[in-house]
Amino acid sequence: MNSFQKNKKISSKENIDLIGKKNDTVPIEKKEAKEIKLNLKAISKHFDGEFALKDVNIYVEKGEIVSLIGPSGCGKSTIFNIIADLVKQDSGICDVYGEISYMYQKNLLLPYKTIIDNVCLPLTVKGVKKKKAHKEVSGYFEIFGLEGYENRYPNELSGGMKQRANFMRTFVHSNDIMLLDEPFGALDSITKMSLIEWFLEIRKKLKPTVMLITHDIDEAIAMSDRIYVLSNKPTVVLEEIDLSRYDKSRDILELSTVKKEVMKTIKDNRN
Incomplete structure (x- = not known):
C-alpha cells in the first residue's frame, strides 16, 4: 500500500478544463462538473525501448467506480503503479488529488x-x-x-471472508482513492457474485472512490460507473463506456449490448 498527501482542491472550472483536455473517449460536455480524484494525461511508458503505454488519458471522479479492462499484459498494472508512484512515467502527467490505498490481487493477510x-x-x-x-x-x-x-486467524476464514478483510484493511489505509487489482480474480464464480453484491452495498454506505482492474467483462459492468477498454501493447484507450445512465437491475438487454460492444472492441484490436 502506498499513500500521498492531498493536493489542493480543484475548482469546478478547473475540473471542466481538465476534462476538456482528454482524448476523444472522454465526453467534453458534462452537465455538472464533479471533483476529480485521479487525472492521467497523455501518459506514456517504455520498457526495454518499447512502448508499454502510449498517450493514455484516464480520469476518475469522486465517488466513482471505474474499471480498466483489456488483454493480459497490456499494462493495466503499470497504470496502477504509476498512480501509486511505484513506477515513473516517461511522459505525461499523473495528478492524484487525495490519499491512495492499493489492494493487490494476491492475498497479503x-x-x-x-x-x-x-x-x-x-x-x-x-x-x-x-x-x-x-x-x-x-x-x-x-x-x-x-x-x-476479529480474533480469528486468516486460515480460519473462507476465501470470500479473507477478501472482505483485505478490503477492510485497504479501506482503513485510505478510502479516498482505492486501487483494486483484480479483487475477485482468485474466487469461484458463486463467491465472486456474492462479494460483488456485498461490495456494491458497502459502496452505498461508505462511498469510496475506486479504480479496479479486471479481466471479467460481467464484473466490470456490474460494478462500474465507467469502463476504459484498453488495447494490446502499446496500450492506448480504445473506448470509454459510461454505465451511469443504466439501471443495472432492469436494463438487462441494454447491458447485454454493452457486453457485446466491449467484446467486439477487444476482439477487433487482436485482429
Missing part, C-alpha cells in the same frame, strides 16, 4: 496475526498504539460482515 491486527496494520505502521487502532477499526467489522471474527 499475515497468517500469524489475527484479523483485527491485520486490518490495523495501516494504523500501527504509522505509530498508532494497538489499543487505539483496535478501537478505530472495530466499528467496521459489522459493516464489512466480519463481526465476531
Whole structure:
C-alpha cells in the first residue's frame, strides 16, 4: 500500500478544463462538473525501448467506480503503479488529488496475526498504539460482515471472508482513492457474485472512490460507473463506456449490448 498527501482542491472550472483536455473517449460536455480524484494525461511508458503505454488519458471522479479492462499484459498494472508512484512515467502527467490505498490481487493477510491486527496494520505502521487502532477499526467489522471474527486467524476464514478483510484493511489505509487489482480474480464464480453484491452495498454506505482492474467483462459492468477498454501493447484507450445512465437491475438487454460492444472492441484490436 502506498499513500500521498492531498493536493489542493480543484475548482469546478478547473475540473471542466481538465476534462476538456482528454482524448476523444472522454465526453467534453458534462452537465455538472464533479471533483476529480485521479487525472492521467497523455501518459506514456517504455520498457526495454518499447512502448508499454502510449498517450493514455484516464480520469476518475469522486465517488466513482471505474474499471480498466483489456488483454493480459497490456499494462493495466503499470497504470496502477504509476498512480501509486511505484513506477515513473516517461511522459505525461499523473495528478492524484487525495490519499491512495492499493489492494493487490494476491492475498497479503499475515497468517500469524489475527484479523483485527491485520486490518490495523495501516494504523500501527504509522505509530498508532494497538489499543487505539483496535478501537478505530472495530466499528467496521459489522459493516464489512466480519463481526465476531476479529480474533480469528486468516486460515480460519473462507476465501470470500479473507477478501472482505483485505478490503477492510485497504479501506482503513485510505478510502479516498482505492486501487483494486483484480479483487475477485482468485474466487469461484458463486463467491465472486456474492462479494460483488456485498461490495456494491458497502459502496452505498461508505462511498469510496475506486479504480479496479479486471479481466471479467460481467464484473466490470456490474460494478462500474465507467469502463476504459484498453488495447494490446502499446496500450492506448480504445473506448470509454459510461454505465451511469443504466439501471443495472432492469436494463438487462441494454447491458447485454454493452457486453457485446466491449467484446467486439477487444476482439477487433487482436485482429
